[in-house]
Amino acid sequence: MKDLFEYLYSLRNRGSSFGLERMEILVDLIGNPQTKFPVIHVAGTNGKGSVCSMLSSVYQENGYNVGLFTSPHLISLGERIKVNGEMISNEEIHEEIRTIKPIAEMMEKKTQGMHPTFFEFMTAAAFLFFEKKKVDLAILETGLGGRLDSTNVVFPELSIITTISLDHCDILGDTIEEIAAEKAGIIKSEKPVLVGWVEDNVTSIINEIAKRKRSPLYSVASWDEKELIETNLKGFFQRQNATLAYKATKILESRFPVVDSLTRQALKKVRILGRWQEIIGKPKLILDACHNSAGSKCLEQNLIELNEKPQIWLGVLGKERAVDIVRVVSKYASSLVLFEVSQPRSCTFKELRSLIPSKFKGEIINFDLDKAAYYLSNLKKQQTILITGSIYLIGDILSIIRGYEKKNKFNLSDLF
Known part of the structure; x- marks a missing residue:
């Protein structure tokens, strides 16, 4: 097989x-x-x-x-x-x-x-x-x-x-x-x-x-x-x-x-993975694939309704696609955690950082995918984390979390 x-x-x-x-x-x-x-x-x-x-x-x-x-x-x-x-x-x-x-x-x-x-x-x-x-x-x-x-x-x-x-x-x-x-x-x-x-x-x-x-x-x-x-x-x-x-x-x-x-x-009971999918836990995760300019408008609507400033994890395929997405997340994020997606067209850290407006005053972190599950499992306080951008980023993070849970015998949250 x-x-x-x-x-x-x-x-x-x-x-x-x-x-x-x-x-x-x-x-x-x-x-x-x-x-x-x-x-x-x-x-x-x-x-x-x-x-x-x-x-x-x-x-x-x-x-x-x-x-x-x-x-x-x-x-x-x-x-x-x-x-x-x-x-x-x-x-x-x-x-x-x-x-x-x-x-x-x-x-x-x-x-x-x-x-x-x-x-x-x-x-x-x-x-x-x-x-x-x-x-x-x-x-x-x-x-x-x-x-x-x-x-x-x-x-x-x-x-x-x-x-x-x-x-x-x-x-x-x-x-x-x-x-x-x-x-x-x-x-x-x-x-x-x-x-x-x-x-x-x-x-x-x-x-x-x-x-x-x-x-x-x-x-x-x-x-x-x-x-x-x-x-x-x-x-x-x-x-x-x-x-x-x-x-x-x-x-x-x-x-x-x-x-x-x-x-x-x-x-009223449709379930779609990775489309403003809220996972209640510690921390609270929101997964929302957003891969183009039109999608960024929908993302912004949801962020306005969220009425808080989450930490936002972001990885995007293609710099042109990233322009509007970065503009939106920079308006609503308390801090930005950047990823390079495991795909050939992924934006680099440098490209993503170059698109972040200078007026953004939150922390900006370059992050390794392999550290995602450990980071989430060791947070000491309740907070909201939005993972957005490429659907491949969301899939990669969920796969890593699932593997980390099995290896370390704990449940981060009810992801699956």
Whole structure:
């Protein structure tokens, strides 16, 4: 089993062009499992993971057998593929890898550069697993963009575009309009598309593509803010996400009927790791992934509502992404603890420090990931620590804490 997992993770270092050709060949060779179940396909710069989790919760609450595919994972690879909220086991992942690996190697043997990437491999594994589990409905989150994303080999019952802002410009385009066109690439002929709160110029682009494909276009833009759907998740933007998920169920009600009270109930008990996830202990930890400028606005809303100055732990991928995030955390932190994330694009300590405004008077510390668990376990007073920035930082810290707890036989808090 170990060898197959090592093989899978080695694919992360395999450079391949961005496109659908490999994925189309791969799913064809494994029997097109993605055609065996209905799909809701979700793209967007921010909010798509939350909307996917909300939809999964809603349909599960209403008695459906629901598959969920999201990325990336925090700690366990199985977080990416779930059925009715239960992660795929290592043994089940192993089984899917064993099925796909010889086909992937055959593709590479026939044509140089055609070996599937890590994400394509995981997408195919999800399709096979959902077929095996006979899901009534699968909720799929795009990995990057939409038009050329490996999930875009499906023909969904509904496409959802949550938000559009500048991110991954090196791949998706330098303007909002270019990025909108890429995200709208998930729209399929004569299948409905639902759009979240986006700018008018973005709506125009999506509307044009939808018209060309004869796809009914729905929006929540006119929804009264005072009547946004309630959710247990923190932040105004999560109420927007809940409203988007709620609207999706109404669009699909003839095919997938739901009970309104159960839908609202499900949206009040959604659990999403690393999205303003509060862990009450000593200290109190708040985990909130924030990876771009749009996310920093949501982070600021939550920090205002928190009404205290926490110590903030921060690590970010890419200096351009870090600018707005550092600006926000510098306004609300009592002190800043900086990390270099274990990813190639991580901001260095020097880069992060260069972005901190000179008016910030709190302590600034460069910190080693390996010291995180020991530091938390030896704090003598109650305080609040917010860990934010890259989702990889949050995952790394949780993994280290879990390992430290096992080694030292103590419970830092109820993290898992």
